[in-house]
Amino acid sequence: MKKYLVLPLLIVIFASNLLAEGSKDFDLSSASTTPKVLEFIRINYIDQARANPFEMLKAALNQVQKGVAEILVTFDGGNKFTITLDKATKKFAPKELKTLADLWAVLDDVYLFIQMHYHGTLDKQDIEYMAIDGMLSALDPHSNLLTPKIFNEFKVGTKGKFGGIGIVIGSKEGNLTVIAPIEDTPAWRAGTKAGDHITQIGEESTVNMSLTEAVELLRGDVGKDVTITVERKGRPAPFNVTLKRAIIKIESVQSELIPVGKRNVGYIKIKNFQEDTGKEFSKQLGKLRTAPNFSGLIIDLRNDPGGLLSQAVDVVDRFIPSGVIVSTVGAGSTFIDQEVANSQGTEPAYPIIALVNEGSASASEIVAGTLQSYNRALIMGTQSFGKGSVQSIFDLHDGSALKLTIAEYLTAGKNSIQTVGVTPDIMLIPEKIDKKEMDISEDEHENESSLEGHLTKYSANVKGESRYKLNYFQPTEKEDEEETRRREYSKKLDLNKDLAALFAAKIIANAPTDAHADLAKSAAPTITAIEKEQKALVAAELSNVGIDWSDCKSSARSSLRVAFSIQKNGENITKATAGDEIDLTLTATNIGSGQYCQIIGIIDAKDHALKNKEFVFGKLPVGASKSWSAKFKVPKTLPTQGLPFTVKFSEENDNRPSEFKAIVPIDGLKQPQFAFTYKLGIPEKTKVVNEPMPVGKTIPFYVDVKNVGKGPALNAVAIIKNDTDTKGVFIDTGRVKIGKLDPGQKKRLTFKFKIEPSLSKSAFKLEFTVVDQDLYTSLSKKIEFNAGSGIMEPPSGIWYEAPRISFEGTRFPIVTSSAKVHIEGDIKDDKKVKDYFIFVGDDKVAYASNPEETGKFRIIADLPVKDGNNLISVIARDELDLISRFNFAVERRK
Numbered sequence: 053m054k055k056y057l058v059l060p061l062l063i064v065i066f067a068s069n070l071l072a073e074g075s076k077d078f079d080l081s082s083a084s085t086t087p088k089v090l091e092f093i094r095i096n097y098i099d100q101a102r103a104n105p106f107e108m109l110k111a112a113l114n115q116v117q118k119g120v121a122e123i124l125v126t127f128d129g130g131n132k133f134t135i136t137l138d139k140a141t142k143k144f145a146p147k148e149l150k151t152l153a154d155l156w157a158v159l160d161d162v163y164l165f166i167q168m169h170y171h172g173t174l175d176k177q178d179i180e181y182m183a184i185d186g187m188l189s190a191l192d193p194h195s196n197l198l199t200p201k202i203f204n205e206f207k208v209g210t211k212g213k214f215g216g217i218g219i220v221i222g223s224k225e226g227n228l229t230v231i232a233p234i235e236d237t238p239a240w241r242a243g244t245k246a247g248d249h250i251t252q253i254g255e256e257s258t259v260n261m262s263l264t265e266a267v268e269l270l271r272g273d274v275g276k277d278v279t280i281t282v283e284r285k286g287r288p289a290p291f292n293v294t295l296k297r298a299i300i301k302i303e304s305v306q307s308e309l310i311p312v313g314k315r316n317v318g319y320i321k322i323k324n325f326q327e328d329t330g331k332e333f334s335k336q337l338g339k340l341r342t343a344p345n346f347s348g349l350i351i352d353l354r355n356d357p358g359g360l361l362s363q364a365v366d367v368v369d370r371f372i373p374s375g376v377i378v379s380t381v382g383a384g385s386t387f388i389d390q391e392v393a394n395s396q397g398t399e400p401a402y403p404i405i406a407l408v409n410e411g412s413a414s415a416s417e418i419v420a421g422t423l424q425s426y427n428r429a430l431i432m433g434t435q436s437f438g439k440g441s442v443q444s445i446f447d448l449h450d451g452s453a454l455k456l457t458i459a460e461y462l463t464a465g466k467n468s469i470q471t472v473g474v475t476p477d478i479m480l481i482p483e484k485i486d487k488k489e490m491d492i493s494e495d496e497h498e499n500e501s502s503l504e505g506h507l508t509k510y511s512a513n514v515k516g517e518s519r520y521k522l523n524y525f526q527p528t529e530k531e532d533e534e535e536t537r538r539r540e541y542s543k544k545l546d547l548n549k550d551l552a553a554l555f556a557a558k559i560i561a562n563a564p565t566d567a568h569a570d571l572a573k574s575a576a577p578t579i580t581a582i583e584k585e586q587k588a589l590v591a592a593e594l595s596n597v598g599i600d601w602s603d604c605k606s607s608a609r610s611s612l613r614v615a616f617s618i619q620k621n622g623e624n625i626t627k628a629t630a631g632d633e634i635d636l637t638l639t640a641t642n643i644g645s646g647q648y649c650q651i652i653g654i655i656d657a658k659d660h661a662l663k664n665k666e667f668v669f670g671k672l673p674v675g676a677s678k679s680w681s682a683k684f685k686v687p688k689t690l691p692t693q694g695l696p697f698t699v700k701f702s703e704e705n706d707n708r709p710s711e712f713k714a715i716v717p718i719d720g721l722k723q724p725q726f727a728f729t730y731k732l733g734i735p736e737k738t739k740v741v742n743e744p745m746p747v748g749k750t751i752p753f754y755v756d757v758k759n760v761g762k763g764p765a766l767n768a769v770a771i772i773k774n775d776t777d778t779k780g781v782f783i784d785t786g787r788v789k790i791g792k793l794d795p796g797q798k799k800r801l802t803f804k805f806k807i808e809p810s811l812s813k814s815a816f817k818l819e820f821t822v823v824d825q826d827l828y829t830s831l832s833k834k835i836e837f838n839a840g841s842g843i844m845e846p847p848s849g850i851w852y853e854a855p856r857i858s859f860e861g862t863r864f865p866i867v868t869s870s871a872k873v874h875i876e877g878d879i880k881d882d883k884k885v886k887d888y889f890i891f892v893g894d895d896k897v898a899y900a901s902n903p904e905e906t907g908k909f910r911i912i913a914d915l916p917v918k919d920g921n922n923l924i925s926v927i928a929r930d931e932l933d934l935i936s937r938f939n940f941a942v943e944r945r946k
Contacts, residue, residue, distance in 0.1 A: 078177035080167040085448050086159055089184050089197075090152045092446050096458045097191065098383050105155040106131060108190045112159065115186025116179060117896045121889055121929065122172060124899035135162065138887075138901050140169040159183065173933075181452070192457050194443055200451030201264065215274040216300040219244060221266060226771060226787035227251075228258040228266050234302075235543045238295040244282070251290055252281035252782075255810060259786030260773035272297050304329045304359075307336040308545045310553065312561035315347040319553060321545065322351065322367070325359030325415040330366025337370065337399075348403035348560035350553060351419070354433060358414025361442070361461075365391040368422050373398045375426065376465030378418050380442055388459055403563045403571045404429035405556040408474055413437035421463030421474045430571050432478040432556055434495075440470030475516030477572055478559075478579065480552055482526035485593040488683050489528075490666040492590070493652055493702060519572055520579050524551060524586040525593060555582055599670035601650060605705060608646030608674075612709035614653075614699070615639040618716065619681070627717040631688040631766075631826075635681040636716065638667045638699065648672040650704035653680075653712070657697035658920070661687055662716070667699065684716070688766065688826050691720035693865045693921055693941035720864070722763025724793065725936060726822045726831040727853035730755045732842050733802075744842030747807045750784060757790065757822050758798040760853055765793040766826040772803050772818045775834055780811030781818070790822070807839060814839055833934060846932060854936035855881040855928040857888075857911075865941040868917065873942050877911040877926070884931040885909040891925040892916060892942075905931075917944045 097103055113125040113133070124136040132145045142165050148154045166179060185197040198206055208214045218237020219230050230248040233240040250258055253269040270278060276297050283290045306321045318340035320333060340346065351367075361378070368377045372393040379390040406420045406429045417436050423429035442459040462468055483492040529549075547553045563574045594601040618625050619635040628634050638653055653667035665682040672678055694715040701709045732744055733752030745751055753772065759765055768790035774781055784804040793799065805818070815838050823830035831854055836845045846852065859877040866873055879885050884905050890898040890913055898913045915924060922942040929935050 078175060078180075080176040080180060081160075081164040083160075083163050083177075083180045085180060085450055085452065086163075086184055086187075087156050088448055089187070089454050090156050092454055092456060093191070094152050096444065096446075096456055097195075098441065098457050098459055100383060102191055103152065104190070105149045105152060108152075108187045109149065109155055109158060111190035112183040112187040113162070114896070115182045115189070116166075117899075118894070119182045120170070120172065120174060120179060121927075122170065122887065122899070122901070123166070124889070124896065135165060136899060137166065137169045138171075139903070140165075155187075188454075188456075192441070194439070194441055194455070195457045196455055198445070198453040198455055203451065203453045206445075206453075214271055214300055215276075215297045216271045217278065217280075217295045217297060218300050219270075221250070221263060221270075223263055225789075226260050226769075228261060228263075232542065234300065237300055238298050242293050242295055244293070245284065247285065249283040250280050251283050252279075254279060255782070255808060256779075257774075257783040257786070259783040260771045274299055302326075303332070303543070305332040305336055306543065306545055307340055308547060309340060309343050310350070310547060310557040312347075312557050315345045315561040316343040317347050317557040317560045318343070318349040319545070319547065319557070320349065320351055322353055322356055322416065322419075324356055325361075325363040325367075327360065327363070329359070329363040333367050334370060346402070348405075348563070350556045350560070351404065351406045351423075351429070352553065353412045353416040353420055354407050354409040354552075355411035356413070356416035357411065358416060358439070361391075361415060361418070364415035364418045367419050369393050370397065370399050371404065371423060371428050372426055377422050379462045379465040380459045381462065382459045390465060403560045405432050405560060405571075406430070407552055407556060408433040408436045408476060410434055410437055412474070413439045417469055417474050418461060418463055421467060421469055424474065424477070425464035425467055430478060430559075430575065431474055431476045433476050433480050433552060435475060435479075436469070436473035438469055438471045438473035440468050472516075476518050478520045478522055478575070479518035480555075481521060481523045482551075483523055483590050484526050484528050485590070485597065486528045487597045490668050490682070491664075492523075492594075492668065493654055493666060495664065520575075522555070522579060522583055522586070523590065524555070524582070525589040526551065558582065594668070594670065599668055601670050603704065604647060604649040604671055606646035606649065606707065609644050610642060610646040610648050610674075610707055610709075611644035612648070612651075612672075612701075613641040613643050614709075614712045615641075616712070616714040627719055628686050629719045630686050630690045630721045632686045634684050634686065636665065636684050637679055637681040638712070639677060639679040640667075640669050640672060641677040642672045642674055645674060646707075647674055648703055648707065648709075651701060651709075652703075653699040653701050655682070655697050656700055657695070659695050659697075661685070662695060662697050686716075686718060688721060689828055689939075690718050691864065691923070691939045691941050693718055693720070693943065696920070720940075721827065723761050723827065723938075724759045724763050724765035724768075724795070724824055724829050725761030725854065725856065726765070726768075726829070727758045727760045727851050728755055728820070728822060728831065728833075729849065729851045730820070730835070730844070731848045732844075745807055745837070745839055747809055747811075750804050750806055753803040753805065753818075755801045755803065755820065756798055757793070757801060758851075759793045759795050760856075761795060761829075764795060765790070765824040765829065767791065768793050768822060768824045770801050770820070770822040772805070772820050775817035775819055778816045778818070780808040780813075781816050782806045782808050783818075811839060829937075831934060831936075833932065851882075852932065852934060853882065854934040855879045855885050855909075855930050857926055857928050857936055857938040859911075859938070859940070865921075865943050867943045867945060869945055871916060871944075872914045873917050873944075874914050875911065875924075877938075879909040879911060879928045881907045881928075881930045883907060886929045886931050886933070888926060888928040890915065890927070892922055893918075915942070917942050919944050919946060 093103055117123045117125045122138045125133060127133045131149045134143045146158045181197055181199055188195045218234040218239040220232045222229050222231045228250045230244055230246055232246050233244045256269060258266060274297055277294050279292055279294045281290050281292050304323045304326050308319045310317045310319050320336060365377050373395045374393050377391045377393055380388040382388045406423055408420050408431055420431050424431050440460050441457045442461055443455050444458045446454040448454055460470055481494050559575045559578045562578045563571055591601045617637045620632055642648055649671055651669045651672055655662050655665040657663045667680040667682060669678045669680060694717050696715050699712040731754050733754055735746050735749040735751050738746050738749050757770060770790060771787045788801040790799055815836055817834050817836050819834045821830060821832040857879055879888060884907060885902045887901040888911060892915055897915055902909045924940050924942055926938045
């Protein structure tokens, strides 16, 4: 059993890929995976006190009701709860809910009820996967279910190799695009270039194909050919490239020499810890050590999310002659295992600096923390993530797997870093100076302690203090995501602009080559020199934007008066509109008897777009006023509301003024709503007019799209794509840009596809979607085509639109002081309204099916709300499963 130490970013991937993996014939009443998971938890979970059956049940049912529209769960006090599934309702009142066996008995009963009454489109095995993943979320953020697809990807990630052609791909405006060819792979040798569009893989069109589907087609058995069709800028026509699949090795280790004067400093970057990381690290270290005047080593662990524990141990063992590298302890601090250093092959005592940041987690923290504990390396950077738990993978024998927290690790056998992380000896604080977006204060990063449900029982007691703090000027250079990914997969390192690596190299080069134990002490003069140089740079850059950042002292009492205003295009406004680019201006006046020095205001807000914006004033003498504006682009999707924020101040002499609170009033945009109708055109270049869908001929598919909403669509696009089960239909034109579409405006779109000889079924499905990419309003429908007759279901020539939701007479945002708010509204549809459901934030709080099955349905609901702003989403469906959404805000004031 391998122990994996991984960063919880994977959770996002799991949650988004839970569906569409189950068996269509799955009987939920005979589910067998859930009891297996519960048994693994009972035997192996690190903290049995957290395995609370009732909390796990609530989490399981909440996950299911989020994923299945027709299900609503209400908890009635004690262990009692009620499930409404469409028109069926059942009350559950378990007598016992004290053990995991009791939990399984209740879930088994729930599964039987769902099996009997659910007739929707989701596979029932996916519903079990939802319940399991929800149940695990009640334990901790790192215990979760790996569905079959995710489990396969997980195994590829830890092995570091697979059969493929060697390209990094992305989706750009519906086109499958090469982000970067990986060097020394079939695609690289064939001349594939970044920016190439892959329009076809084998016989499959890639138009609007998901990245997961594309990866599955490109990967395969080593030695087998795959043909891709490439469209390249500058080439008159697409061309085919046939590639023989090979073992693609994703490198986890890269190295370089950094010359500093006459000395050479080794640099090794570890991206993650996979099966060959330790071996590759030793190999590249050996090459670096042969360099003339080798002075020491930088181990770069920044943004290393972890991986295999054994490989982290191998890296540390190179530098520690004896002692415990890491201990693993389970429930009740029970000793499980420990890894001890082997004196054979230990490196000489040259200086080492390990670079870490908030993205360094798990295995990378073991390396940094243990080297620091044994005084073998200086740690430099920012506080690491703080994941001190160990997960094991348990195969569930249905293709899925359980990732379960079974233990915690202690670096050097004694130090917990859970929620705290590794504290750098040299804390780096980058200062970015740009009048449009200042960032010169120390940032607060997301870490283990910010994850909901993180383990606390095994947390470290105290966060360490850095020996040095080094503020430095970080030039602002914007790099797009594609360029970042190209660099990530390139074998060539470019460290010329990596200031942290260059600072580390300078510290090592200026230290005695045998001074590893006293490196912290010997580094002082170099750090002081760097600090002086950087301080002057920062002051000069701030002076260029009108800020006096000189050191000063004040013995008298200071006092600050603060005023807030909003501007758009240089004019004062009282309210912003969603999508506006505005200036948030603070005017600070020193009304005390002493000056302020290096004073900054920093926004604290729940809204991530507002959080951490800075108002930089610098020196503020007695009686002086100074204004500073922070740019803020209001998200276009925000409904009408007031965005509250708090400004917290910092000052060189710790003479901090009181916090300042304000609100940015926002008017939401009126929303578009789409309707569409469609028909087939006459196949191109065909003589038989009465054959609507001839094999091999290009068939036009016309779709008229109309905006029936109250506001314009800002950036609309429409696509068609093959349904999951559709094979043998080649899409030539599958994406049409609409752009702006005003209320009442209509546009005709032309798509094109071909029926391939390989089509084995008499009918096939295409999925049509129209979406406003700015406002996220969309409408989607699967259309079934009879390949012989061309008849479509739903029928062509009819307009289709989702239900219309209205709250006439209601003024938004709704303001209340109560814990509940009553809402009433109407749903209207040109067909039959099926149902509606309501979310408050992420919590599903209401569901109602339409008993009359008419085109009208009244919304009546009492919604629980929390203090502050609550986002309410009302979602309605009609009999064709066309869906609309109405969002608004409720502000609860104390």
